[in-house]
Amino acid sequence: MRTPDLRFWTPVTVLAVVVTACLLGPALVDADPIAQDLGNRLEAPTWLGGNGGLLGTDSFGRDLLARTLAGGRVSLAVGFGAATGAVVLGVLLGLLAGYRGGRLDRAIMTGADIWLAFPFLVLALAAVAVVGSDIPVLIALLTLGGWVLPTRVTRTVVHRLRGEDYVVAATGAGASDRYVVLKHLLPQVLPVTLVVWSFTVGTLVVIESSLSFLGLGVRPPTPSWGNLISDGTVYLETAWWIIAWPSIMIALTVLCANTLGTALRRRLSGAGLDPEVLS
Amino acid sequence: MTTVDARPPAAARRQGGASPRLSRLPFPVRLLARMAFTLLGLLTLLFFLVRLKGDPAGVLAGPSATPDQLDAIRAAYGLDRPLFVQYLEFLGDTARLDFGESILSGEAALGSVLGALPATLLLIAITMIVSVVVGVPAGLALHHGPRFVRAPLGGLLTLAQAVPTFVIGVGLISLLAVQLGLLPAFGSGTVESLVMPTITLALFPIARTARMIDAELDLVDEQDFLRTAAAKGASRRRVVWRHALPNAFPAVTAALVVELSYLISGAVVVEVLYAYDGIGKRLVDAIFARDYPVVQAAVFVIGVVVVLVNVFGDALLRVLDPRTGRAAA
Numbered sequence: 001m002r003t004p005d006l007r008f009w010t011p012v013t014v015l016a017v018v019v020t021a022c023l024l025g026p027a028l029v030d031a032d033p034i035a036q037d038l039g040n041r042l043e044a045p046t047w048l049g050g051n052g053g054l055l056g057t058d059s060f061g062r063d064l065l066a067r068t069l070a071g072g073r074v075s076l077a078v079g080f081g082a083a084t085g086a087v088v089l090g091v092l093l094g095l096l097a098g099y100r101g102g103r104l105d106r107a108i109m110t111g112a113d114i115w116l117a118f119p120f121l122v123l124a125l126a127a128v129a130v131v132g133s134d135i136p137v138l139i140a141l142l143t144l145g146g147w148v149l150p151t152r153v154t155r156t157v158v159h160r161l162r163g164e165d166y167v168v169a170a171t172g173a174g175a176s177d178r179y180v181v182l183k184h185l186l187p188q189v190l191p192v193t194l195v196v197w198s199f200t201v202g203t204l205v206v207i208e209s210s211l212s213f214l215g216l217g218v219r220p221p222t223p224s225w226g227n228l229i230s231d232g233t234v235y236l237e238t239a240w241w242i243i244a245w246p247s248i249m250i251a252l253t254v255l256c257a258n259t260l261g262t263a264l265r266r267r268l269s270g271a272g273l274d275p276e277v278l279s
Numbered sequence: 280m281t282t283v284d285a286r287p288p289a290a291a292r293r294q295g296g297a298s299p300r301l302s303r304l305p306f307p308v309r310l311l312a313r314m315a316f317t318l319l320g321l322l323t324l325l326f327f328l329v330r331l332k333g334d335p336a337g338v339l340a341g342p343s344a345t346p347d348q349l350d351a352i353r354a355a356y357g358l359d360r361p362l363f364v365q366y367l368e369f370l371g372d373t374a375r376l377d378f379g380e381s382i383l384s385g386e387a388a389l390g391s392v393l394g395a396l397p398a399t400l401l402l403i404a405i406t407m408i409v410s411v412v413v414g415v416p417a418g419l420a421l422h423h424g425p426r427f428v429r430a431p432l433g434g435l436l437t438l439a440q441a442v443p444t445f446v447i448g449v450g451l452i453s454l455l456a457v458q459l460g461l462l463p464a465f466g467s468g469t470v471e472s473l474v475m476p477t478i479t480l481a482l483f484p485i486a487r488t489a490r491m492i493d494a495e496l497d498l499v500d501e502q503d504f505l506r507t508a509a510a511k512g513a514s515r516r517r518v519v520w521r522h523a524l525p526n527a528f529p530a531v532t533a534a535l536v537v538e539l540s541y542l543i544s545g546a547v548v549v550e551v552l553y554a555y556d557g558i559g560k561r562l563v564d565a566i567f568a569r570d571y572p573v574v575q576a577a578v579f580v581i582g583v584v585v586v587l588v589n590v591f592g593d594a595l596l597r598v599l600d601p602r603t604g605r606a607a608a
Contacts, residue, residue: 114317116537117585121544122562123324126578129566130328206443210548213445214563229449233552236453247446255441 008263011256018253022076025069033070034221037061042239056241058231068245071223074135076253078218079205081139086146086204087197091189093147094154095181099162109155112148120145121210128216138208138217145207146200153196157189195264202257209250225250310593314586319370321582325575326369378576381565388572392561392580399550399557400584403542405477407535410484415524415531417485418492423519432489439486444545448479448552476549483545484538491534495527529600536592543581 021028031053040061045054055064097108124141131137161167167184175183211217212226220227225246232242344352353359372378378388421432439447455462455475463472499505500523508522509515547559554560558577565573 114320117317117540117589118321119540119543119547119581119585121547122559122578122581125547125562125566126325126574127328129569129571129574202441209443210445210544214548214551216563216566226445229445233449233452236449237457240453243449247442247449250446251438251442254443255438258437258441 005263005267007259008267011260011263014252015256015260018072018249018256019076022069022072025066025073029063029066029069031063031066033062033066033223035062042235042242044239045241048241055245056239058228058239058242059235064228064242064245067223067228068225068249071225071228071246072249074218074222074224075205075208075212075226075250078135078138078142078208078224079201079253082142082204082208083146083197083200085139085143086200087150087193089143089147090150090152090196091154091186091193093151095158095185095189097151098155098158099177099181099185101159101162105155108151112151116148121207124207124211125214125216128211133211133217133219135218135222138211142204142207146204149200150193150196153192154189157192158185161185161188191268195261195268198257198261198264202254202261205250205253205257306597310590314590317586318582321579322370322373323366325578326366373579378579379572381573382570383565383568383573388570388576389580391573392558392576395556395558395561396580396584398555399543399546399559402473402476402480402546402549402555402557403539405473406480406484406542407538409477409481410488410538411531411535413481414485414488415492417489418496418527419519419524421489421493422496436486436489439482440490442482444479444483445548445552447482448475448549451475451479452552472553472555476553476555479552480542480545480549484535484542487534487538488531491530492524492527495530496523499523499526529596532592532596532599536589536596539585539588539592543585 025033037057037060040057041059043053043057043061045056047054048056053063053065055068057063058067093108097105124145127141128137161184167180170180170184208217209224209226209229212224213230215227215230217226218224220231228246229243229250232239232246235242358365376389380386381388381391384391417432417436420428421436424432452475462474463469505518505522508518513522543559546557547562549555550557550560551563558580562574562577562581565571565577
């Protein structure tokens with residue numbers, strides 16, 4: 001028996017717990033995340049001698065356990081949704097750039113360089129100012145915030161594979177582009193994609209919460225981790241618990257996403273895939 | 280299309296981008312062309328962004344405008360003319376650095392944004408300096424330090440890379456300003472008011488720099504020139520600082536340039552959090568006030584700063600590591 005790889009299973013477990021808790025939130029907690037109870041404002045958690053339930057209440061008397069879980073739903077939906085979109089977009093562009101090469105390759109990669117040079121949050125703020133910040137808009141927007149890394153990585157992998165004997169042989173034997181891409185390139189790209197996806201989730205959860213924190217992301221009363229923290233900053237002296245829980249959740253999620261990415265990369269490089277691609 | 284052709288090695292492509300025709304031009308010309316191209320792209324993006332939702336007059340006037348008011352705004356801003364004409368005029372105005380007046384204050388939009396630029400640049404410059412001054416020793420400690428230093432340091436760095444800027448900021452406010460009363464929680468203009476924003480913004484780049492130094496030292500660890508230096512009797516300190524460390528400088532410089540976009544994004548959050556009067560705070564304030572001339576001017580100014588720093592960084596890289604220039608040609 002091999003001992004389980006803790007550096008891989010710890011983040012997987014924690015992420016699974018966070019996601020499950022947020023998904024099942026309404027079923028687990030009978031408090032309403034939006035219902036106000038003004039007689040019960042800024043109550044400390046019960047274990048601190050307050051009357052605010054397990055995690056306390058906010059300035060409108062709303063239950064923070066329910067709000068943290070409901071906020072997680074929104075933040076995670078945006079983070080995971082946008083990361084998945086970004087990876088799909090990135091793999092398509094990366095395959096195109098890496099396989100076609102030439103002028104198209106240069107155009108896509110120059111675009112990626114330029115895109116990365118701009119502070120994405122600034123562009124996102126300008127966009128949100130005009131088109132608003134409904135959740136589908138946020139997901140679409142953050143997809144654009146994460147496409148560069150998967151594009152670069154896919155392109156690098158495809159570039160390297162293109163010279164491999166079996167790809168050359170398949171092309172020489174008359175295989176169509178479609179066949180080569182689907183049969184020979186994509187299966188090799190996908191595992192690496194998983195690593196990128198993991199890192200991208202971390203990045204995008206941060207961007208979403210930053211937008212919401214600034215008041216330009218997910219709009220109240222819909223809770224998200226970012227706007228929960230923004231609500232709580234005013235009550236830093238009197239009710240620190242308001243910002244504590246969403247902060248911990250964001251940190252935990254991003255930390256786990258990053259560690260998971262690192263662990264996956266280590267596994268891949270063990271399986272013969274070049275880790276340098278991702279550095 | 281050709282499926283198989285000879286490809287230059289990855290290192291040669293690192294600079295990528297320039298087409299073969301362009302690469303025959305001298306480096307400064309190429310750089311200028313790229314600058315102009317990038318800014319044009321940004322302007323186009325800005326132009327169409329405002330028109331993304333259809334009628335910018337509706338955006339400008341707000342949701343409660345009457346049809347008459349909308350017509351008046353369309354006429355006043357020239358929005359009743361063909362899109363292409365509007366686009367050219369927008370480019371022309373930009374070339375003359377005319378973004379119109381702030382809807383709120385009535386002063387020139389560009390002027391009000393530029394007034395806040397030095398504060399932001401100061402914050403970012405100090406953050407970069409701190410990230411190198413703290414990050415390099417941290418990276419050395421991570422690489423050469425004793426085990427009881429390396430393990431907790433690595434954990435700390437991972438944490439610093441995972442926790443978002445504003446969470447660190449809120450934590451710092453509650454600790455340093457509210458609990459201990461050491462530093463002002465808000466404001467700008469004084470030296471003390473720079474401390475917390477800088478710490479908040481610098482933690483991530485410090486961690487990045489340290490990790491990078493560690494990785495770059497990994498690459499040279501077993502190389503002959505280090506063994507030769509040691510064999511010639513150079514002290515361990517001299518081998519590390521004089522022979523090994525300089526190999527990491529190009530990578531760290533390149534990372535600082537790339538990190539600029541992260542730092543500007545971070546500065547927006549940090550400025551709002553600490554009520555620090557910089558360009559990021561002006562941008563967010565303008566967005567809340569629907570002051571679109573100021574929003575456009577702010578995004579444009581940030582774009583110019585990014586382009587200029589990238590150009591400067593490219594040039595600096597060539598000085599630090601002559602190989603990059605040769606490899607790209």
